[in-house]
Amino acid sequence: MDALKWIGVAILSLVGGYFGHKVTGNWAGGAVAGVTAALVLTMIINAQWALALVSLCIGLYGTFSLVGEGLGKLAPQVAAKAGGDATGGGGGGSAGGGTPPVNVKLAPKAPAEKTAEAPQESAGGGNLGTGTLKDCPDCPQLVVVPPGSFTMGSTGADPREAPAHPVTVAAFAAGSQAVSKGEFAAFVRATQYKTDAERSGGCFGWIDDRWQNNPAFNRREPGFAQGDDHPVVCVSWNDAQAYVQWLSKTSQRSYRLLSEAEREYAARAGSATPFWWGERLSTDRANYDTTAPDFLGSHKGEWRRATVPANSFEPNPFGLYNVHGNVWEWVQDCQHDNYAGAPSDGSAWVANCSANRRVLRGGGWVGDPASLRASSRSWFAPDFRFHVGGFRVARYLEKGKRPGP
Numbered sequence: 001m002d003a004l005k006w007i008g009v010a011i012l013s014l015v016g017g018y019f020g021h022k023v024t025g026n027w028a029g030g031a032v033a034g035v036t037a038a039l040v041l042t043m044i045i046n047a048q049w050a051l052a053l054v055s056l057c058i059g060l061y062g063t064f065s066l067v068g069e070g071l072g073k074l075a076p077q078v079a080a081k082a083g084g085d086a087t088g089g090g091g092g093g094s095a096g097g098g099t100p101p102v103n104v105k106l107a108p109k110a111p112a113e114k115t116a117e118a119p120q121e122s123a124g125g126g127n128l129g130t131g132t133l134k135d136c137p138d139c140p141q142l143v144v145v146p147p148g149s150f151t152m153g154s155t156g157a158d159p160r161e162a163p164a165h166p167v168t169v170a171a172f173a174a175g176s177q178a179v180s181k182g183e184f185a186a187f188v189r190a191t192q193y194k195t196d197a198e199r200s201g202g203c204f205g206w207i208d209d210r211w212q213n214n215p216a217f218n219r220r221e222p223g224f225a226q227g228d229d230h231p232v233v234c235v236s237w238n239d240a241q242a243y244v245q246w247l248s249k250t251s252q253r254s255y256r257l258l259s260e261a262e263r264e265y266a267a268r269a270g271s272a273t274p275f276w277w278g279e280r281l282s283t284d285r286a287n288y289d290t291t292a293p294d295f296l297g298s299h300k301g302e303w304r305r306a307t308v309p310a311n312s313f314e315p316n317p318f319g320l321y322n323v324h325g326n327v328w329e330w331v332q333d334c335q336h337d338n339y340a341g342a343p344s345d346g347s348a349w350v351a352n353c354s355a356n357r358r359v360l361r362g363g364g365w366v367g368d369p370a371s372l373r374a375s376s377r378s379w380f381a382p383d384f385r386f387h388v389g390g391f392r393v394a395r396y397l398e399k400g401k402r403p404g405p
Contacts, residue, residue, distance in 0.1 A: 169346035182228030203234035259348035267323035286325035364388035
């Protein structure tokens with residue numbers, strides 16, 4: 001009979017440990033629940049009712065104090081599974097039907113992921129990103145973007161965004177904002193680098209209601225007033241590559257541009273709507289042309305006709321600023337006319353290019369508001385530059401990953 005009692009104690013301990021782990025998502029929670037179950041049953045068998053009650057209370061407190069941690073770890077994975085785009089259309093601004101919106105409730109901030117390089121400081125409250133990094137005094141601040149899956153593209157009218165397809169993205173670090181004029185100037189001071197605009201004929205600008213090249217426009221004089229905290233513009237994809245190579249050498253970290261998939265994943269931050277906050281634009285959330293063809297009531301507020309500081313407006317739940325509007329951002333991928341054959345692992349798509357052009361994402365302060373959507377894409381030649389184009393950096397998180405020769 002005694003043997004059966006102890007077998008019962010052992011079985012209940014295992015069951016308690018299993019459910020403790022499932023509830024908390026934490027092995028410590030499972031251990032506390034298992035020990036509690038064993039102690040309580042033993043005391044009940046021995047008629048030690050008061051001790052059994054005290055042990056139960058202590059065990060429940062110990063187990064459920066770990067619940068918040070377990071749910072926090074799960075939150076980014078759940079939120080990131082929402083994909084698609086509530087509205088179709090492409091960089092040109094056409095809008096059409098799309099996949100139905102998915103209502104995603106953003107969960108509290110998750111604890112820092114156990115990456116090989118731990119974040120140096122935690123991100124702000126309510127942020128699903130897992131921390132911030134700054135590798136050197138002149139390096140841009142990065143946020144650690146958690147891993148996850150999402151549906152890339154849309155099923156709308158623009159064939160460039162189709163087919164919508166599932167993508168799984170590994171954790172990576174991304175600039176919390178576009179590279180600023182001051183940060184790019186530090187690179188120029190260190191290397192004496194001259195941009196494509198400075199070497200060969202200026203930069204395209206929106207002049208007299210049309211795009212035209214102005215030989216006097218460049219990163220220093222883009223045709224409107226900028227502070228050092230504004231995003232650098234009039235820089236080409238080639239210029240962005242030179243910057244990340246210098247940054248990699250300076251910091252001994254593997255800096256690069258985001259892939260197109262990483263850029264859309266980071267912009268969505270778990271959302272399934274055209275913009276991370278919902279379906280409609282407003283000038284208190286983004287910098288865009290309010291006089292351009294309307295998109296879902298986007299004629300709101302005065303058109304600023306210039307960039308704003310790169311950290312303007314509220315950051316998205318991953319901690320990234322201005323993922324919609326202000327400046328278009330170069331990414332690593334080359335042009336593909338649609339997503340047929342696109343990689344599903346979040347990597348840059350640089351094989352079998354449709355043309356010698358590179359992709360930009362995010363939309364800018366000039367142009368159609370529909371181009372600010374998370375799924376919108378555009379592309380230009382690698383030496384193209386315009387005063388609404390900049391870039392954002394990324395880097396790997398793996399320990400020991402360093403730039404190649």
